[in-house]
Amino acid sequence: MGFLSQAWVIARKDIIGELRTRETVLSMLLFGFLVILIFNFGIEPGLREENLVKPGVLWAAFTFAGILGLNRSFIAEKENDCLQGLLLCPVDRSVIYLGKFFGNFIFTLSMGLVVFLFFSVLYNVNLVQVALPLGAILVLTTIGFTAVGTLFSAVSVGLKTRDVILSILLIPVMVPVVLAAAKSSGRVLDGDSLAGAGLWLALLVVYDVIFLTVAIMLFDYAVEE
Amino acid sequence: MTTVSRGSSVEHDTQAAVAGGGSSGGGATTATAVHPTGAERPLWLDVLGVAAIASVLVALYGAIIWAPTEAVMGHVQRIFYFHMPSAWVALGPAFTIVFICSIVYLVKKDLRYDRIAGASAELGVLFTTITLLTGPLWAKPIWGAYWTWDPRLTTTLVLWFIYVAYLMLRSSITEGHRRARLSAVFGIVGWIDVPIVFMSIRWWRTIHPTLVTGEGMNLDSSMQAVLVFALGAISLLYVYLLVVRVRQLDMGSRIDRLRQQSHLR
Amino acid sequence: MxxxxFLxxxxxxxxxxxxxxMLAVGRRQSTLRREIARLEQEFRTGE
Incomplete structure (x- = not known):
């Protein structure tokens, strides 16, 4: 079996588990909606600078809901010592990382898509016009977010304070990603083309490549027993 | 018989723990030869400490009395002589040492490197805190605001959060090698993130024009001399505190070992 | 002000x-010293 198909087996396991219980994505979604809802009370409707605030709300919801999902990523593995079994698999540790990363990527991406829909309805955004550029931004952001998030989730899963510590570890490291996502999507929502946000997209791509590589290299140390 | 031999090896350990750096060599194995206070610190460390503190005091004199008053900003500018060196020590050597020692630990699995990383992160957070507190106190009378989302300020703040998170991660794990491993992973990721954070925040601020920049300060040669001296003094203080703290952590881990042995008896 | x-x-x-x-480091140092003294005492009486 090839490298990627091995990783896909692990991701598939997570996805099947998720389809049966629907726990993670549903709770992420609900949480994302709630963040948008609560932010809404802080923003004056019809505000002139609404376009500047909107992306902030969107990506804050994405970040918090995403962390909620990442938190659960390794908890299921920890129960019944599944992680031990996974680590005993005769595959490279980077395969396990990639598998978990694929799973988290798909969960976070589906959460992001639905949160986008919810957001566009509430804030009167015409999604058809901006679907493609916004989708590209979402994919790039989700890659960076879950690449580091999966690694940190493995770091924090064995700790007593894991829920709190994952947020504390992940949010400051996510600053460039969230900044780039908010700024580029702000441009797109303002009617700019994707090229107008080129610098930010380049930043996202660079971030994704660097941290995917670093995480693959470091994952072994994060789960070593 | 076994008890005796174990006892004497333990005593030797105690002595090593007291001696700290292991500079005492073989030494006597009798308990009476151990003096918990006094000569266990090597001379060079004391010399380093005296030099560090003396040079910080000289820098203080230079900053407050010797350096001329800045023409535009007035006396408040004198904070700069400690603000900038603190920022440099934290962002330069302190956090870089965390990164390097994290890598070395993961390669060699020697806990000593983990202790160096931990001590250096602690000092980095200390100096970043000083930077973040003195900056606004300097900015308020000059620019009229405590805080601006200037790239350097904002990056420093994000950095502070990253390394406070690093220290929190360390404090939530007790077991030595596990703590070293997990915090090394975070220490490496965090450090690689720093230049990306800086770039992103700089782009962010250039797209929206910056209200305030740190440029436009005229430093004459005597001011520059004080600044360079203060930079050296704070760096020396950092090195001294790092050595002291690492030795202390070494000592703590030896004591933990002894305590385990004492439970075994 | x-x-x-401000200065x-x-x-x-x-x-x-x-x-x-430095105070915190110093206090930790004295705690460690006391601990060493205690351990020494323990080992000496144990023999």
């Missing part, structure tokens, strides 16, 4: 932070 007030506050922050850290 006037200009000198004073700035330097106060520097010395409080550095002094506080």
């Amino acid at each position: 006037n200009e000198l007030g 004073f506050a700035g330097y106060a922050v520097v010395w409080v932070a550095l002094g506080g850290y």
Whole structure:
């Protein structure tokens, strides 16, 4: 079996588990909606600078809901010592990382898509016009977010304070990603083309490549027993 | 018989723990030869400490009395002589040492490197805190605001959060090698993130024009001399505190070992 | 606050932070010393 198909087996396991219980994505979604809802009370409707605030709300919801999902990523593995079994698999540790990363990527991406829909309805955004550029931004952001998030989730899963510590570890490291996502999507929502946000997209791509590589290299140390 | 031999090896350990750096060599194995206070610190460390503190005091004199008053900003500018060196020590050597020692630990699995990383992160957070507190106190009378989302300020703040998170991660794990491993992973990721954070925040601020920049300060040669001296003094203080703290952590881990042995008896 | 007030506050922050850290390190050192003395005592009486 090839490298990627091995990783896909692990991701598939997570996805099947998720389809049966629907726990993670549903709770992420609900949480994302709630963040948008609560932010809404802080923003004056019809505000002139609404376009500047909107992306902030969107990506804050994405970040918090995403962390909620990442938190659960390794908890299921920890129960019944599944992680031990996974680590005993005769595959490279980077395969396990990639598998978990694929799973988290798909969960976070589906959460992001639905949160986008919810957001566009509430804030009167015409999604058809901006679907493609916004989708590209979402994919790039989700890659960076879950690449580091999966690694940190493995770091924090064995700790007593894991829920709190994952947020504390992940949010400051996510600053460039969230900044780039908010700024580029702000441009797109303002009617700019994707090229107008080129610098930010380049930043996202660079971030994704660097941290995917670093995480693959470091994952072994994060789960070593 | 076994008890005796174990006892004497333990005593030797105690002595090593007291001696700290292991500079005492073989030494006597009798308990009476151990003096918990006094000569266990090597001379060079004391010399380093005296030099560090003396040079910080000289820098203080230079900053407050010797350096001329800045023409535009007035006396408040004198904070700069400690603000900038603190920022440099934290962002330069302190956090870089965390990164390097994290890598070395993961390669060699020697806990000593983990202790160096931990001590250096602690000092980095200390100096970043000083930077973040003195900056606004300097900015308020000059620019009229405590805080601006200037790239350097904002990056420093994000950095502070990253390394406070690093220290929190360390404090939530007790077991030595596990703590070293997990915090090394975070220490490496965090450090690689720093230049990306800086770039992103700089782009962010250039797209929206910056209200305030740190440029436009005229430093004459005597001011520059004080600044360079203060930079050296704070760096020396950092090195001294790092050595002291690492030795202390070494000592703590030896004591933990002894305590385990004492439970075994 | 006037200009000198800010200068004073700035330097106060520097010395409080550095002094506080050194004090904390010093206190930890004396705790370790006591612990060593206690262990020594324990080993000596144990023999």
